Amino acid sequence: MPRRFTPQEDALLGAKHDKELAVLLDRPLGSIRRRRAALGKPLAFPQIRPWSKTEVALLGTKPDKVLARRWGRTTRAVAAKRWEQKIPICQPKRKAWRPEDDKLLEERSDELVARFLGRTLRSVQERRRKLGIPNRHLRRHPWQPHEDALLGARPDSEVAKLLDRSRIAVHHRRARLGVRIRG
Secondary structure, X not given: OOOOOOHHHHHHXXXXXXXXXXXXXXXXXXXXXXXXXHOOOOOOOOOOOXXXXXXXXXXXXXXXXXXXXXXOOOHHHHHHHHHHXXXXXXXXXXXXXXXXXXXXXXHOOHHHHHHHHOOXXXXXXXXXXXXXXXXXXXXXXXXXXXXXXXXXXXXXXXXXXXXXXOHHHHHHHHHHHOOOOOO
């Protein structure tokens, strides 16, 4: 048989969070909520509070996590409101490309540009692709007939050393040509 609420317990309803009371009074959360509702007591700290114009205006200006901490909201709530308002996420780590950075793409390899500018290789490759700047600094060179002749005669790792190519490149070339390792 369920335990009846005491007048002292009734006095706490609406004065503390329902979850906190459930633990404090050792009662199921549902019973706390039902009793509070039956007595017509509002939530002590409404979980849904309206967004101020200032908060909405600041969405996307700083990372969601920072704004959530500042406003006492969850990161998910801030992200959901930003999404609802169609405001892009703030990416403070993203650096704008300058014309002199773009110029480096014409002069250097992606690896060197990435290291020099402190960017990821992927971001440099994406920028090069976006601008349509060909990468003239690739180490690729076409396979020659005498190189193809070595495929399968020795293990891929040995052929790779002889040809100054990666083991993976040798493996892929051999697989593409359908050459099996002899021996």
